Amino acid sequence: MNDLGEMLMRPQAYSELAMGNVALVRAMVESGVRVVTSYPGSPTPEIAEAIRSIDAEKRPFYFEFSLNEKVATEVAFGAAINGRLSVVFFKSVGLNVAADSFVQLPLMDITGGMVVVLGDDPGANSSQNEQDNRHYAQLSYCPLFEPASAQEAYDMFKKAAAVARERRMCVILRLTTHVCHAKELLSFAALPDRGKPDDTPLFNPDSGNYIPIAASVFPMKKRALERLAALEADLPALGFDRFVDHGNKERGVIVAGLPFASLMDTLSGCEKKPDVLKLGSVYPFDRNLVASFLASHREVKVLEELDPILEGQCKALAFERHINVTILSRYSLDEAMGECTPSKAAAVLRSAWPDMLKAEPVRAHLEPLAPRPAQMCPGCGHRSAFYAIKKALGPEDITVADIGCHTLGHLPPYRMGRVLLSMGHSSSTAAGLSLFNETRRVLCFIGDSTFFHAGLPGIANAVYNRHRVLLVVMENGTTAMTGHQDHPGTGRNFNGPSEKLSVNAALTGLGVTNIREVDTYKQSELSAMVREALDEPGFKVIIARHPCMLKFSREASRKPAYVRARVKIDQSVCTKAHECVERFACPSFQRTTDGTVTVNPDLCIGDGSCRQTCPSQAIVPSKPSN
Amino acid sequence: MSECFNIFMVGVGGQGIGLLAQVLAKAALNAGWAIHACDTHGLAQRGGMVSSHLRLGQAYSPLVPDGQADLVLALERTEAARAAVTMLKDGGSLAWYDAAWQALDVRMGQAKPVEASELKTSLNARKAIGYKVYRADLADPRMQNMVLLSAVLNADLIPRLSLDHVKTALSELLPAKALEANLALLQ
Ligand SMILES: Cc1ncc(C[n+]2csc(CCOP(=O)(O)OP(=O)(O)O)c2C)c(N)n1
Numbered sequence: 001m002n003d004l005g006e007m008l009m010r011p012q013a014y015s016e017l018a019m020g021n022v023a024l025v026r027a028m029v030e031s032g033v034r035v036v037t038s039y040p041g042s043p044t045p046e047i048a049e050a051i052r053s054i055d056a057e058k059r060p061f062y063f064e065f066s067l068n069e070k071v072a073t074e075v076a077f078g079a080a081i082n083g084r085l086s087v088v089f090f091k092s093v094g095l096n097v098a099a100d101s102f103v104q105l106p107l108m109d110i111t112g113g114m115v116v117v118l119g120d121d122p123g124a125n126s127s128q129n130e131q132d133n134r135h136y137a138q139l140s141y142c143p144l145f146e147p148a149s150a151q152e153a154y155d156m157f158k159k160a161a162a163v164a165r166e167r168r169m170c171v172i173l174r175l176t177t178h179v180c181h182a183k184e185l186l187s188f189a190a191l192p193d194r195g196k197p198d199d200t201p202l203f204n205p206d207s208g209n210y211i212p213i214a215a216s217v218f219p220m221k222k223r224a225l226e227r228l229a230a231l232e233a234d235l236p237a238l239g240f241d242r243f244v245d246h247g248n249k250e251r252g253v254i255v256a257g258l259p260f261a262s263l264m265d266t267l268s269g270c271e272k273k274p275d276v277l278k279l280g281s282v283y284p285f286d287r288n289l290v291a292s293f294l295a296s297h298r299e300v301k302v303l304e305e306l307d308p309i310l311e312g313q314c315k316a317l318a319f320e321r322h323i324n325v326t327i328l329s330r331y332s333l334d335e336a337m338g339e340c341t342p343s344k345a346a347a348v349l350r351s352a353w354p355d356m357l358k359a360e361p362v363r364a365h366l367e368p369l370a371p372r373p374a375q376m377c378p379g380c381g382h383r384s385a386f387y388a389i390k391k392a393l394g395p396e397d398i399t400v401a402d403i404g405c406h407t408l409g410h411l412p413p414y415r416m417g418r419v420l421l422s423m424g425h426s427s428s429t430a431a432g433l434s435l436f437n438e439t440r441r442v443l444c445f446i447g448d449s450t451f452f453h454a455g456l457p458g459i460a461n462a463v464y465n466r467h468r469v470l471l472v473v474m475e476n477g478t479t480a481m482t483g484h485q486d487h488p489g490t491g492r493n494f495n496g497p498s499e500k501l502s503v504n505a506a507l508t509g510l511g512v513t514n515i516r517e518v519d520t521y522k523q524s525e526l527s528a529m530v531r532e533a534l535d536e537p538g539f540k541v542i543i544a545r546h547p548c549m550l551k552f553s554r555e556a557s558r559k560p561a562y563v564r565a566r567v568k569i570d571q572s573v574c575t576k577a578h579e580c581v582e583r584f585a586c587p588s589f590q591r592t593t594d595g596t597v598t599v600n601p602d603l604c605i606g607d608g609s610c611r612q613t614c615p616s617q618a619i620v621p622s623k624p625s626n
Numbered sequence: 627m628s629e630c631f632n633i634f635m636v637g638v639g640g641q642g643i644g645l646l647a648q649v650l651a652k653a654a655l656n657a658g659w660a661i662h663a664c665d666t667h668g669l670a671q672r673g674g675m676v677s678s679h680l681r682l683g684q685a686y687s688p689l690v691p692d693g694q695a696d697l698v699l700a701l702e703r704t705e706a707a708r709a710a711v712t713m714l715k716d717g718g719s720l721a722w723y724d725a726a727w728q729a730l731d732v733r734m735g736q737a738k739p740v741e742a743s744e745l746k747t748s749l750n751a752r753k754a755i756g757y758k759v760y761r762a763d764l765a766d767p768r769m770q771n772m773v774l775l776s777a778v779l780n781a782d783l784i785p786r787l788s789l790d791h792v793k794t795a796l797s798e799l800l801p802a803k804a805l806e807a808n809l810a811l812l813q
Contacts, residue, residue: 001805019656150688182665182688183651261686268629268684283710342691351656363693364751369704370737371712372729374639397631413734453648510647550780581733590728591735602725626698 005053009060010312014192018177019183020150025088027157028190029307031062033087034112034197036063036073039453040482041091042126043180044119048485048494056495060197065485065494068423068453069094073101073116077170080114081210083202085165093422095133103140105170106227107220109207113159113164116172125177125341128403128422130338132306137172137283141224141377143231144172144283145240148260159238169227174282176305176338177257192397195297211324225546227265232284241279241289248274251353252297254290254310256282259303260344270357274301277597278559281372282310287317294325300327301352305340328352328510332404338491356480375408378588379553379607381520381546382474387584387613389443389472392530397441398433402426402455405480405548415587417445425455427539430459431467441534444469450477451503456510457556463511470533471541473503474520476548484551507541516542521609523544527613553605565606566622572619584613630784631659632690634713637701638727639667639676645799646699646771649676652795655787664688673727681804682785697783701770704740710748721757722748723774723779725767729772739767757781766788772811779812788805 001010007016008026018026024047038048051063062079066072069090076086088098095102095118106113121127137144144158153357157173164171212220235241239412244264251274254260255263260278267273277293279285292312296302302311315327330336331351338344350357368583376383386409392397401417402425409416419429446455451473454625462469477618479485486492491500507515513538526544533540556562567588569580574597581589581597588604591597601624633650637643638710644665651663659682667676679690680758691729699708706722714720724742731737731789759777764770780791789812796808 001801017652017660017661085630178664178666180687181664181666183665184661184688185655217711261688264686265691341689342687346691347738363716366748366751368711369708369740370729370731372638372673372675372704373706375730377640377673384658412730550657578735582735585730587730589733591733593738595735600727603727 002193003053004050005055005058008050008054009058009189009191013188015185015187017183018149018186020153020180021045023150023154023186024157027048027154027161028087029340030189030191030192031158031161032085032192032197033061033074033161034084034199035062036089037066037076037086038063038089039066039069039072040096040479040485041119042482043121043175043177044089044091044117045485046180047117052494062444063494064536065365067488068114069098070101070581073098073105076114076324077101077108077110079104079601080110080112080170081108081203083112083160083200084207085112087117089116090119092118092127092131092133093129095136097526102136105225107212107217107266108140108170108210110164111202112167112209113166113168114170115160115164116170117157118172118174119180120174120176120374122176128420130306132309133172133174134282134309135307138309141228142170142172142283143281144174145280145516146174146257146282146518147179147280147606148257148278149179149427150184151186152424153179154188154282155184156240157241161537163231166178166546167227167231174257176339180245181260204252204476207358222267228284232286235281235284235286238281238288241286242278242280243293244276244278246275249296250276250298251275251356252277252293252300253303254293254300254314254564255303256310257305259305259340259345262340262342263303263349265342266346266349266357272356274356279310285310285313288315290325291317291321294323294327297325299326299328301349302619303340303345303348319483342483366496373411376405376588377550378586378603379549379605379609380405381476381544381549381609382409382521383584383586384473384546384609385474385544386416388520388526390414390416392527392534393440393443397443397534398430400430400433400442401583402444402446402450404450404474405476406445406447406474409445410587413475414571414581420554423450427455427458427471428463429583430464430469430471431465434468434593441470442468443472443530443534445472445474447480448473448475448477448489448503449485451506452488452501456506459507459512459539460510467539468537469539470530471539472530473541473543474544475543477505478548478551480548480551482550503543512539512541515543516541517543519546520544522610549605549607566601566604567606567608567610567619568622569597570618570620571596573616577614577615579613580610581614586612628730630681631697632715633680633682633697633699633784634690634695634697634709635675635680636705636709637642639674639699640706641701641727641769643676643678643701646701646775647680648799649775649792649795650680652798653787653791656791656794657788659683659786660687675708685700686691690714699774699778701725703742703745704729707740707745707748709736710745710752710754714752714754717753719755719757721759721774721778721781721783723770724760725770738806755775758782761791767810769808772808776812804805
């Protein structure tokens with residue numbers, strides 16, 4: 001078996017099949033990065049998995065999962081102004097959380113250099129929106145580079161890190177989901193011999209200023225703008241951009257990131273291909289380069305995922321410099337939505353230039369199948385909680401969701417948690433729902449990782465302002481949805497055992513006096529607690545606890561004496577009430593057309609949380625096997 | 627569209643599509659293919675649809691364009707039927723492990739499970755060849771991917787790919803004990 005950690009630290013140059021996220025870690029090692037921080041979120045968690053594969057004593061940099069993205073950004077910033085080359089990575093919406101501190105970074109003298117690696121998610125594959133984070137680059141004056149493949153992610157990270165270090169600034173490397181996860185045979189360079197890192201603390205308040213207040217902001221802002229201009233002037237030498245010459249004087253396409261790959265695939269069967277200008281530096285972009293491309297083509301289409309940012313800039317540039325070119329506009333709102341896959345790129349090109357691509361072969365129409373959304377795993381404690389809580393609520397009561405596996409409770413048959421904004425919003429949204437509301441009781445949920453990430457302010461506010469809300473903390477002992485990372489409540493951090501922050505103690509410290517605790521498998525006890533607590537005054541909390549059973553059963557199955565348990569239906573007792581399959585709805589229960597319920601042995605983990613739901617006790621343990 | 631052999635793999639979260647995709651990508655490299663690949667998951671839970679793309683030959687994007695899969699490999703019947711509608715190319719092949727993990731609407735009694743006959747109708751419409759794979763005596767459901775892979779090799783569905791390429795790939799990916807169990811299913 002190959003050892004990923006060994007490969008990432010290998011002194012020699014080599015080639016290996018790997019995904020973009022893994023390639024980034026090799027690039028960090030080669031670049032001499034000293035501090036890396038993050039908060040988990042798709043599409044970036046595999047970066048941390050690759051870091052974990054390197055033995056702790058061989059790891060050339062410090063890594064931590066911080067409490068949230070803002071904290072992660074601040075830790076990386078602190079290290080960077082002390083002279084350490086630093087990286088922070090997180091998912092698209094993580095930048096919203098980090099924003100209050102992030103927008104200050106371009107104002108600062110970042111002694112060691114800092115790279116913000118963003119995993120944006122066009123197509124909202126695993127996010128609550130598909131926001132276009134290039135806007136943040138513009139609003140904060142932070143340079144943004146964008147690779148189109150895993151190999152480019154590696155190459156561009158090294159260039160971006162060099163820019164950040166040499167110019168003592170912060171830069172963004174923006175990846176999108178299918179660049180993070182794209183796999184190809186990658187060529188890695190040899191590790192440069194850097195000797196022992198010089199960790200002298202270099203922070204010097206006078207090299208700043210580091211205190212942006214009132215009038216002192218302006219010199220700092222001016223420096224940020226000047227650094228951008230200087231970078232733009234140097235872009236030709238830095239080699240981020242690429243011209244693909246198809247000898248077409250009529251038509252050209254300007255593109256950046258993954259849409260470049262989609263475009264090139266789409267053009268492979270095309271006879272008269274347009275010229276292509278691929279930008280790697282999206283902000284600032286090389287205006288001279290773009291202007292000469294615009295001037296040398298009669299028509300130009302900007303093939304761009306999400307918002308028409310480059311398109312707007314190209315149009316402004318053509319206007320400013322009196323360039324005689326037609327820049328084709330978007331043909332429909334669809335162009336602003338979803339990922340620019342090869343199929344989408346073909347559709348966009350067809351609308352821009354109907355004669356360019358061969359007609360698509362006509363296919364027989366077949367009815368699409370209903371989608372299969374993700375759902376809670378067999379044995380999930382969240383399922384027991386939703387099933388039990390639903391019994392305690394009236395039809396008019398309002399339930400507020402938060403972010404995590406338990407968001408899936410909004411799906412049938414539970415229909416629990418019907419409004420969602422962002423991580424940690426639930427207590428405060430619930431507080432608002434409780435105002436001028438004497439008739440519909442308000443209950444909200446939060447996961448344990450989210451509790452520490454962004455949940456505390458909303459809870460303190462609810463206590464302080466005396467909101468009448470019941471909060472259920474779904475404590476499963478892990479950050480489940482993003483792949484089981486530790487969090488402050490688990491007693492471990494990325495690097496080993498640590499203080500275990502207690503949810504109960506945190507609540508008590510914030511002034512919550514009405515707290516109950518229960519294991520979610522104790523369904524009737526949980527139902528009774530909710531019934532009671534809902535009618536009590538003020539802010540109340542139930543800590544509803546059960547370990548994540550996916551993590552638990554995975555760990556159990558690795559132990560030598562592991563025996564896999566399952567349940568089965570005793571058909572002689574079953575009355576086909578269908579409580580298990582329709583209302584508890586563990587996916588292990590399958591039904592045949594005559595209404596008989598069976599247990600899928602591939603899915604059942606034998607946790608038995610279903611047994612108490614059957615009115616006729618027909619769910620019984622099955623013979624164990626391995 | 628581009629000159630390459632496109633493979634689209636699909637299943638339900640928890641079925642082991644990740645290992646199948648990794649083995650095939652490595653084996654294809656061993657067989658001398660240039661490859662572009664991509665897993666399209668993100669969430670940890672089981673139960674949702676998961677898919678993986680693998681393109682052999684000249685390509686840029688890691689994603690197989692809609693309707694361009696020369697080969698669909700499915701670990702579950704409903705997902706096989708879905709991929710036949712969306713991804714399978716006319717004249718392509720579809721091999722599926724005939725497990726059924728019922729979707730919520732079926733379990734709720736609001737929809738009928740997909741039958742083999744419906745899948746057959748779709749395959750006919752796509753002028754595609756179907757390979758149904760199933761092994762009743764398989765103790766560990768996480769090995770269904772290997773049973774499917776074995777059938778793919780026996781039917782020679784991936785150009786240039788041999789059993790040896792797959793064995794080498796597996797030995798790079800798995801610890802000794804798991805390797806033995808997986809290899810046993812490939813003979
Ligand atoms: C700002 C932000 N950062 C990260 C994420 C990614 N994310 C989605 S769910 C989740 C985990 C939540 O964990 P927890 O609250 O413990 O709930 P669980 O999934 O364990 O039920 C994270 C980090 C996000 N959606 N938004």
